[in-house]
Amino acid sequence: MNDATGKDPNRSLVCLCAAELVMMINTTAFNVALPDIAESLGAGMAEQQWIVSSYNLVFAAVVLLAGFLGDRIGHLRTMLAGLSMFVVASAIGLMAGNVPALLVSRSIMGAGAGVVIPMGQALLGILFRGSELSRAMTAWAIAGTLGVPFGPLVGGALTATLGWRGIFGFDGAVFLAVIAVIRMYVPWTNASHESRSLRMPWMSVAMMFAGFTLFSTGLVNAQHGILSANAWIPMMIGVVLIAGFVLHDRASRNPLMELDLMKDPSFAACAPALMMLNFSMYGIIFIMPAYLETVLRHGALIGGMLLMPLVVASIAGSRMNDWIVSRIGSRGTSLLSLGCLAAGMLTIGAAMRWSDGTLQQATMLTGQIMAGLGLGTGQPAMLTWAMGRVPVERSGAGSSLLTVFRQFGSIIGVGIFGSIQSGLYAERFHDLAQSAGLSAQSAGSVMLDFQQATEFADTTGELIRQTASRAYESAMTGSFATAAAVILVTLGIVALISRTTTR
Template sequence: MTDSQPVEAEFVWTRRHTLIVVVICAALVLDTIDISVMNVALPRIKDHLGFSEAGLSWVVNGYLVTFGGFLLLCGRVGDILGHRRVLLAGLVVFAVASLVAGLAPDPATLVAMRAAQGVGAALISPMTLALLARTFPEGPRAKAIAAWGIAAGLSGAFGLIVGGLLTVGPGWRWIFLINVPVSVVVILGVLRWLDRDRRAGRSTQRFDLVGSVASTLGVALLTVAIVQSSQEGWDSAQIIAPFIIGLALIAYFVLHEGRVAKDPLLPFSLIRIPNVAGANVTQALVGSGMFAMLYIATLYQQEVLHYGPLETGLGYIPQTLVILATAQQTPKLVDAYGMRLTVIGGAIIAAIGMALLALSGPHGSYLVNILGPSVVIGVGMALTFLPLSLAAGTGVPDDQQGVASGLINVSRVTGGALGLSVVAALAAGYTNHQSKTGTATVTALNDGFQFGFIVAAGLLLLSAFTALLLPRKQAGAPAAG
């Protein structure tokens, strides 16, 4: 396959292309689902392995730190060494780490393997979008990325469902062990259906070692500070030190990339593309709202309504179905109204759903307080997936698709971690304030969750404003998608 215009004009979608999309989406789901799949299983893991309260958070945070920290570097590695080759390496790392995590005898082993899973996920995630951009020309690309966006959108809610089923069924260890056979199937699919990497021009590219170290450590330290802030508080040295060092490294990274690096890890020409910059800022805010919603709504159901893991997980099925149905119609909306209006509409709808969640009370119910708002949020979220994914890669050269995909995933994961941490900290702080005034425990918890939902709604409304950075109409998103 070449990149010449005649080939693109003669492109015909075949069964093989459908299988390529299925394989790539399966690889994406493997790493994105592991962000949320742990939430409903954490109480069981704590009891079985003897985690402390502070240590338990690192079952989730250990994954986010390495995932967010290595995304840019891994995206660039794929551009240089080949997207297919790096995808296979990531799947192997992810499978091995999942196997050891499933057999972990103690907390330290589990947290270490969660960090290793994060590295594998950072190798996988940027390659998925880059391979779609490489395989499909502009027109059919919208159809492929629509499926990619559906898979990404469904992963959060679907992870809670799977986590609940496995936790009350074969046990929490199968949350990890099930990744092994699935990874093997995906690896076989990659070997069978995806073209080998092209070698042309790759020898002229070099690794930006200094930029790689600065960006990876900087993002990782910022993520550590963010995810720990809800427990330690922003006045703690354990938060201030990594936060300041992380910011300093990011600042140096920007200076290095703009003035020193001959072959930069993050070419500034990429950020100057308006749709790329707008997509990343908006994705960070949308991700923060979505991460916060899944986390707080899950805690509300388990700690206030006293639902079990299975009940909580199954409660997200309607939202999952709504995301699937809405995402299938999103390409037509993008074609009719453009990326900007579609994302703005989606963000506002999601914010309304989040505000409805804030009406939940200590004696609420699933049908009254969870079902309707979660469905509304699902519609809003689905309307943002495709246009933001298209904007992040449209107009980007093939040899920068990996880093462009890594960048949008950094925005999603780091934005999600930041939003989750800020919302969780504010919710916990308000709960503590209510408790000190003599409010009953359940009511205080509910008040904190309500406040968290309001903050998350504000973040989603803010994303509607940043979506104004997106172009009114984006080529390459026809209704044929």
């Protein structure tokens, strides 16, 4: 490392945590604005899924390339380039007048996030080791944990006062400030592999991006039926391309991904565990805003505030991390985290079964707290467990590999939650509409159906809104139950992989 003299590691930690915080606020603040965007631009559920998934897809495609470059040209230099992408994307989003322009903006932001997150983790792995690394990772996790559920509150306030474009204006100003403070206080690092080739492994990048894109396309199309050709064919081709990417990269003399890190059982166990954290976070944040803002008929600001139990529980979980790890170890804490997430998902889904509004909200509050504790305790324990096994000179590669798994969790989180929710919602809406004697057909999302209800007389319009609300709540039960099952299966896999580790 050069230019490190006189740089306070604690100030560097604060700056890196600030970057993580504002980036995660950006990620989830946008979801709260989806109902407004859907109404403003006429976006259906599939288009909304693509708006969210474009961010995650490009993130996944860029993240390994970021680790590749960071280990060769310097982690801080690469991170600053990623932060600059957010500024450019914010300007495009501020002027976007249609869904394609919004997709471009979110894709560039995804590229920026794919650079910033692994480089931030890599810098922490270089600046701190041993017990100090655990402290730094806990702070980093708290910043990210705060940003994920706190984002809806910020997004709600901005959307309520400035409209959804206000989020992009906020992003541009904040990311410029973050770039300035990071340049002042974070030390520059030398390339760790100066003798290694800088030639880009474009074939690996192309195969991975195409694989993730096709797999995500299949998930989005699955809302019309998992057995439909436009769902399972893209998914299968995507799986083949991802498998081909792994085989090609392993045989390459200039690999994009250093898979030999997965030989360590602790590192290998953390990968699917971290994937489930993002799966849970993005799934919840994707479908809850429509319930809080449309079904319960709150505004964006109140909708964001109603997710605050998730925030408080996440912070509490992060603060308890060291105490829990000291008693049951990183492995035990990670398994406990996944158990809390599964229990929280089941509880939120069960809340939708209550007809009494007070009981429903109390049960959902309990579910949010359980899921928040799982998110808060899991992230620092898993990251410390994994990154503590990675040599300093391979920090970029290790961090990027873990981040790929996390982003794949984001992709399947939005895809599975969105497709199951949309499919169950349309089916339930049809059944309820028939039983109520309505001839109205679902427009494809609860937001558009509420908008459609305004075209009818007061009595009929209100009946459509009630039908849409009941259908959405019923679909949420199925979505969260499926998510809990996926998390429990992963918990078993993580326990099996890490069975030879002591703590």
